[in-house]
Amino acid sequence: MSDEINETLLNADLKVVNLGLESFALELTQQGVEVVHVDWTPPAGGDPALAELLSKLGV
Amino acid sequence: MEIIERANEEAIRRMLAGDPVLVDVIPAEEAIPTLGDRMILHAGPPIDWARMCGPMRGAVAGIACFEAWAPNLNVAAEMAASGTFTLHPNHHFDAVGPMTGLTTRGQPVMVVENRAFGNRAYCTINEGLGKVMRFGGNDAEVLDRLCWLRDDFGPAMGAALREMGGIPLKNLVARGLTMGDEMHQRNVACSGLTLRQLAPALARAIQDRDALARCLAFIGGNDQFFLNIAMAMGKAIMDPVRDIEGSSVVTAMARNGTDFGIRVSGTGDTWFTAPVEMPEGLYFPGFSEVDANPDMGDSTIVETVGLGGFAMGAAPAVAGFVGAGLASEAGNFTRTMAEITLAENPEWSIPALDYLGVPTGIDIRLVIETGLAPTINTGIAHKEPGIGQVGAGVVRAPLACFRDALRAFAQTLGVS
Amino acid sequence: MSGVVINEVRRGFYLDSVALMRLSRVIAERAGVEEAALMMGTPTNKRIMADAGLLVVAGQAAEGGDLVIGIRADSQARANEVLQEALSELDKPAGHGGAAPQWRPRSTRAALKQVPDSNLALISVPGDFAAAEARKALRRGLHVMMFSDNVSLAAEVALKHEARALGRLVMGPDCGTAIINGVPLAFANAVPRGPIGLIGASGTGLQEVSCLIAQGGGGISHAIGVGGRDLKEEVGGITTLMALDALDADPGTKHIVLISKPPAAGVAARILERIGASAKSFTICFIGASDLALPVNARLADTLKAAAEDALGGVGLGTGFDPAARTGRPTPERDAVWGLFTGGTLCAEAQVIFRAAGQSVGSNAPVPGALPLDRAATGHRLIDLGADEFTHGRPHPMIDPSVRDDVLVEALASSRVGVILLDVVIGFGAHADPAGHLAHVLTAHRRPDDVRVIASVTGTDGDPQGRTAQAAKLEAAGVMVAPSNADAATLALACLGCFPVRDPTSRSA
Known part of the structure; x- marks a missing residue:
């Protein structure tokens, strides 16, 4: 398992999916790191009951 | 699951x-x-x-x-x-x-x-x-x-x-x-x-x-x-997809001018409906929003199979119907619809999007999760009978029917 | 339909109907225009124009390949003017020059379609939603760094169990800092690569230690944040243990530093057992802890500075800095130090140094031996401004340094405060010029001559703000700048004539 973390993260080229603060993505981009910034909004329009249902149904 | x-x-x-x-x-x-x-x-x-x-x-x-x-x-x-x-x-x-x-x-x-x-x-x-x-x-x-x-x-x-x-x-x-x-x-x-x-x-x-x-x-x-x-x-393609137990794929979207309805494979023949929305679009000379009838027709079966608004990237000129949309943004509609679909159709691809296949198989779970309603390209009828088409535009499927469908779908699987 | 109608026909001029409808709308909205349309002259279109009262003889002659412009305006002159506008719009070069706004995915799922070999999700969404996003990322094979806080302990436990089963690392929640394969994530500094691996439950702790290692000429392989609660009994140190395994197996890491508040006893035992099984050497910095039975390959450091020194193999940091030579005592009534920290672990480190000097200290985030503020009536106050009571509804003081302004002004006005102790944390994610902000506040308020202001800058000259430049701004504002947070605390005590009973800034055996 430790080898897997080394291979897939610590000693791999970092490629980031950024959810939340856009400044984190911008700073990574400036450093030449490949980043995809997600235009995130609360799932299910922020309805906790629906979000709970979704998590049970698995998306 | x-x-x-x-x-x-x-x-x-x-x-x-x-x-x-x-x-x-x-x-x-x-x-x-x-x-x-x-x-x-x-x-x-x-x-x-x-x-x-x-x-x-x-x-x-x-x-x-x-x-x-x-x-x-x-x-x-x-x-x-x-x-x-x-x-x-x-x-x-x-x-x-x-x-x-x-x-x-x-x-x-x-x-x-x-x-x-x-x-x-x-x-x-x-x-x-x-x-x-x-x-x-x-x-x-x-x-x-x-x-x-x-x-x-x-x-x-x-x-x-x-x-x-x-x-x-x-x-x-x-x-x-x-x-x-x-x-x-x-x-x-x-x-x-x-x-x-x-x-x-x-x-x-x-x-x-x-x-x-x-x-x-x-x-x-x-x-x-x-x-x-x-x-x-579209209807011939989608009908064999009906009634698959446990499938959250939309098999039909249709509007009667009053209600928008969807059917989902895993919930059989039940319609989940919500009040239909007004299209946003461009009007023929002499007509405007006040003349428009709410969204209508079975033609949304075309979007259900991944065409229409889902294939906007293939038809950049149509993107101009949405407010101030640029033709160069057409591909964004298709990419956005890929957020709510399960697959791409390799046989129906869009050259301008590097042969991206059209987004195929609307999953009600993804619609609710992302809050992205299916985009529908549509004609606009006059609200009075007998006058005919007065414009064309784009309309969103109402999210409420997808919410109801998701709850009913969960019930079929014993999830609440 | 009272107005004047004019038609213009452009023979053999084709434009797409959507483009024409958009242009029609623009023209129809001009002042003095009742209705306008630009259409290709097909029979259907001509009929629509006729029904709208827009077709006169000139237009009736148009054919399917001709463009018809119909304008009904309140005067002939106005109609002609608008017609000229329509014609010039038609002749304007097409295209907007710029590309369409870049498309942005709305979900991790869609982001992964864009970059399928992404390997890390950096999550800073509101805490209520962070765990769900982390779970989605894990299930799609990503490692996760959760900057988000306010995630329930139960959610953290469940997430980390799932991550462990999947062989994926969850850094956080409330993980402010990491450096992975040379890339600083969230709040982190530009430090050189090197053989020292860091694992830390605290963001500012990782920042201070990595920057001091850089100051001492060393470098970092990776700095892995685990989140502030990883070493609680409920979580059981899952991420810490996984990080230990990974760095132990990483050929680029020769020495490992572990930084945390004192862990739960059972967790500490498991971690020390894991450390004992490693062939690598370790520095353990459990801020405020004492009496740990360490395996032979590990040494204890009381402070962040001591941890950096130990990791560097015993190099002394800040050796040219002599607190005794810098002191100038405030008047005897001013016998209190107020420390106003943006970094929680920097606040803890200062408390440890004060306690080691036998000083009573109160804090809103007390280390063992320090008192909660409400029980520390007088004396030294060391405040963590990143604590919830200060950040509720506001940005963290490392992002918005003005969070410190009010209490700093209060300290300047107090007749009891002789020394004000500050930290300045720079690097990626931090405010663009925290020293400049601090200098501005200090120069804008009267400061009694005998009040000392002492600070340190956590950062490097590779950071966007530049450590040397930040220190220069502070010195220009009359601030004494120490080479480390520990040195700053020691200097504060020296100003009051106090010197540590035991020098905690040197490494322990």
């Missing part, structure tokens, strides 16, 4: 395996033997006369005159109000119809056969632009055209198709996508391709030169001729 993933895989497999072929044009009563006297099929989920919008009422009155069930429009409307006619959704009878979408026994319907599964779907012939029944038009000109379609054009097109063994649609649509069609608002290329294939057989089927010329001109003069074929194709 494992059962959902497996069921959806099967749903996608069936969608992609579909092999739709336009095989015939026959009278509706022959195609749908249960379509009886004074029985009217309409677009969208079930609705009664009391809740019908203006154009739908106008079309009902008009079709009653066409079928000679009423001597004139006023009497037809009274008969409708008193419950003389039986009303059912097209979708309950293997059929679809654009806008008001009325189907009655005397009309000719085009037949699309899904040869991979053996099922058939039906749609009436597109009447052209302007004052037409699908937009609630019902004057003499409209009714005369319907008679010509029934008596002359329909039988000729049916004979031509039978002679040539049908027109396979999968490839035709694939070519149309590379030529700027998205099969809902824009059918210019596919209409032309269809005409090109039909013309020789039509020439053999119609002896009279003038009659032939009129038929050819009718197809050639109607950029939306292929829309109704695309719709029957």
Whole structure:
């Protein structure tokens, strides 16, 4: 398992999916790191009951 | 959940395996033997006369005159109000119809056969632009055209198709996508391709030169001729996807001008409905938002199979219909719809998006999660009966029906 | 339909109907225009124009390949003017020059379609939603760094169990800092690569230690944040243990530093057992802890500075800095130090140094031996301004340094405060010029001559703000700048004539 973390993260080229603060993505981009910034909004329009249902149904 | 993933895989497999072929044009009563006297099929989920919008009422009155069930429009409307006619959704009878979408026994319907599964779907012939029944038009000109379609054009097109063994649609649509069609608002290329294939057989089927010329001109003069074929194709592709236990894939989206309805594979024949929304778009001269009828028609079956608004990237010019949208943004609509779909259709790809396949298989879970409602490209009807199309634009499916569907879907799996 | 109608026909001029409808709308909205349309002259279109009262003789002659412009305006002159506008719009070069706004995915799922070999999700969404996003990322094979806080302990436990089963690392929640394969994530500094691996439950702890290692000429292989609660009994140190395994197996890491508040006893035992099984050497910095039975390959450091020194193999940091030479005592009534920290672990480190000097200290985030503020009536106050009571509804003071302004002004006005102790944390994610902000506040308020202001800058000259430049701004404002947070605390005590009983800034055996 430790080898897997080394291979897939610590000693791999970092490629980031950024959810939340856009400044984190911008700073990574400036450093030449490949980043995809997600235009995130609360799932299910922020309805906790629906979000709970979704998590049970698995998306 | 494992059962959902497996069921959806099967749903996608069936969608992609579909092999739709336009095989015939026959009278509706022959195609749908249960379509009886004074029985009217309409677009969208079930609705009664009391809740019908203006154009739908106008079309009902008009079709009653066409079928000679009423001597004139006023009497037809009274008969409708008193419950003389039986009303059912097209979708309950293997059929679809654009806008008001009325189907009655005397009309000719085009037949699309899904040869991979053996099922058939039906749609009436597109009447052209302007004052037409699908937009609630019902004057003499409209009714005369319907008679010509029934008596002359329909039988000729049916004979031509039978002679040539049908027109396979999968490839035709694939070519149309590379030529700027998205099969809902824009059918210019596919209409032309269809005409090109039909013309020789039509020439053999119609002896009279003038009659032939009129038929050819009718197809050639109607950029939306292929829309109704695309719709029957969509229905033929989606019907085998119905009733897969555990599948969260949308099998139909349809509007009756009052309600928007969806059906989901795992919840069988139940319609989940919500008030339909107003399209946002551009209007013909002399008309504006105040004239518009809310969204209407079974044509959203086209989006259900990944075309129309989902294939916007293939038809950049259509993107201009949404507010200040740029043609160069068209691909963004397609990419966004890929957020709510499970697969890409490798056979229907979009050159400008590096041959990205059209987004296929709307998953109600993804719609709710992302809050992204399906984007629908649509025509806009006048809200008063008899006036016809006044514009075209884009409309979003209401999220409320997807929310209701998700709750009901969860129940079928014992999840709450 | 009272106005004047004019038509203009452009022979053989084709434009797409959508483009024409958009242009029609623009023209129809001009002042003095009742209705306008630009359409190709097909029979259907001409009929629509006629119905709208827009077709006159000139237009009737148009054919399908011709463009018809119809304008109905309140005067002939106005109609002609608008017609000229329409014609010039038609002749304007098409295209907007710029590309369409870039499309942005709305979900991790869609982001992964864009870059399928992404390997880390950096999550800073509100805490209520962070766990769900982390779970989605894990299930799609990503490692996760959760900057988000306010995630329930139960959610953290469940997430980390799932991550462990999947062989994926969850850094956080409330993980402010990481450096992975040379890339600083969230709040982190530009430090050189090197053989020292860091694992830390605290963001500022990782920042201070990595920057001091850089100051001492060393470098970092990776700095792995685990989140402030990883070493609680409930979580059981899952991420810490996974990080230990990974760095132990990483050929680029020779020495490992572990930084945390004192862990739960059972967790500490498991971690020390894991460390004992490693062939590598370790520095353990459990701020405020004492009496740990360490395996032979590990040494204890009381402070962040001591941890950095130990990791560097015993190099002394800040050796040119002599607190005794810098002191100048405030008047005897001013016998209190107020430390106003933006970094929680820097606040803890200062408390440890004060306690080691036998000083009573109160804090809103007390280390063992320090008092909660409400029980520390007088004396030294060392405040963590990143604590919830200060950040509720506001940005963290490392992002918005003005969070410190009010209490700094209060300290300047107090007759009891002789020394004000500050930290300045720079690097990626931090405010663009925290020293400049601080200098501005200090120069804008009167400061008694005998009040000393002492600060340190956590950062490097590779950081966007530049450590040397930040220190220069502070010195220009009359601030004494120490080479480390520990040195700053020691200097504060020296100003009051206090010197540590035992020098905690040197490494322990």
